[in-house]
Amino acid sequence: MKKTSLALYLLLLAALVVAPFAGAYPVFVMKLMCYALFASAFNLLLGYTGLLSFGHAAFLGGSAYMAGHAMKVWGVTPEIGLVLGTLTGALLGWIFGALAIRRQGIYFAMITLALAQMVFFVALQAKFTGGEDGLQSVPRGKLFGLVDLQNDLTMYYVALVIVVAAFLLIVRTIHSPFGQVLKGIKENEPRALSLGYDVSRFKLLAFVISAALSGLAGSLKTLVLGFATLSDVHWSASGQVILMTLVGGLGTLSGPLVGSAVVVLLENKIGELGHFLARITTIDWFNSLGESVTIVTGLIFVVCVLAFRRGVMGEIIAFVGRRRGASNG
Numbered sequence: 001m002k003k004t005s006l007a008l009y010l011l012l013l014a015a016l017v018v019a020p021f022a023g024a025y026p027v028f029v030m031k032l033m034c035y036a037l038f039a040s041a042f043n044l045l046l047g048y049t050g051l052l053s054f055g056h057a058a059f060l061g062g063s064a065y066m067a068g069h070a071m072k073v074w075g076v077t078p079e080i081g082l083v084l085g086t087l088t089g090a091l092l093g094w095i096f097g098a099l100a101i102r103r104q105g106i107y108f109a110m111i112t113l114a115l116a117q118m119v120f121f122v123a124l125q126a127k128f129t130g131g132e133d134g135l136q137s138v139p140r141g142k143l144f145g146l147v148d149l150q151n152d153l154t155m156y157y158v159a160l161v162i163v164v165a166a167f168l169l170i171v172r173t174i175h176s177p178f179g180q181v182l183k184g185i186k187e188n189e190p191r192a193l194s195l196g197y198d199v200s201r202f203k204l205l206a207f208v209i210s211a212a213l214s215g216l217a218g219s220l221k222t223l224v225l226g227f228a229t230l231s232d233v234h235w236s237a238s239g240q241v242i243l244m245t246l247v248g249g250l251g252t253l254s255g256p257l258v259g260s261a262v263v264v265l266l267e268n269k270i271g272e273l274g275h276f277l278a279r280i281t282t283i284d285w286f287n288s289l290g291e292s293v294t295i296v297t298g299l300i301f302v303v304c305v306l307a308f309r310r311g312v313m314g315e316i317i318a319f320v321g322r323r324r325g326a327s328n329g
Contacts, residue, residue: 008254016160026156027224032264033163034221039244039256040170041213046242047251048174049206050186054238055096055112056214058119059089061233063215065129068138068222073128078141078149082162082219089215090208092119097207101200116238123233134229138222149223159220166213171253173209182206247304249311258313266300 016033020026038060045051067085070076076084100111123129130136140149149155173179181202184192193199222228231237240263248259308315 005254012257013164020153020156026152028268030156030159030224031221032261033159034217034224035241035244035260035264036257037163037166037220038214038217039241039248039260040167040253041210041217042241043245043250043252043256044170044173044213045206045210046245047255048179048186049182049203050189051203051207052109052242053096053112053207053210054109054235054242055116055119056211056241057233057235057237058096058116059092059211059214060218060221060237060241061123061228061230062092062119062218063089064218064222064228064232065123065135067219068135068228069128071141071223072135072138077145078143078223081223082216085219085222086212086216089218090212092215093208093211094204096211097204101203101207113235113238116233116235120230120233120235123230129228132230134227135222136227138226138228140223140226155224159224162216162220166216170213174253178202178205243301246311247301247308249314249317252311252313252317255311255313259311262300262312 019029042056045053063085066088067081070084071081096112096115100108103111124131140155142148143158147154181197185199185202189199218232244259244263245256247262249255310318
């Protein structure tokens, strides 16, 4: 990792550390961090392995339900609930990957989507998920039986440590020999095969790691918010994480962080923007923007794809690279 990038990450970490004392709502920032982890896990699969999955909502939502049920009904401690949720994501990832990994392109994507829809219908019909009402009133409990997570500030710093540790794992994976093989598979799969690599095994392992980290994000989100709903396992959540990754910058470490922040902030602030535009333009239609958030985010997505083909961070990184090349030349 370059010194400039390291400095920026440290600056971001410092901002997150002081955010609760700077007026930021801890629960909202924790939700944002969970989605940032979800997008980073997805980027590991698409951005660095070249596999487009339309089924990642199954890992986020399935793990959210598993962790929430374990903590609420079985009475396990939060750390056990998070572990069970992460293992659920890994297991689902192994099943999905074993069935889909030998297919490529749109066939791979459609298989993951079909399997994710099966998980959605299970969540809709199963009694323990609460059906359309969702799994409610999940207790935060005490971490290791000692640290009371009912306090938002305590929960915030525990969530921050978990997300930072998971992100460092992603960074280590990408910069490891394993990660270099994944990049080679994305750039030229036949060449990786000719060099003797078991491409299917590498793809499956990348899929399982991505699913496990997505499961951790879903489990942590349930612990933070105290509930899991069908929206977590709905196909739109898979589309949302794709949007986050592409807007931020595919194949960049910082891209999913920026993309998730943009999408989550849009979803939460679009209503306020509509009321502001209605006041300054006297057009009442803007008041309904809060109900049409998908239209607005879709428009933002189209603009970003047309104007920023590499995503926000991808374009910034490319611009900095061009400037450095020009100065060296």
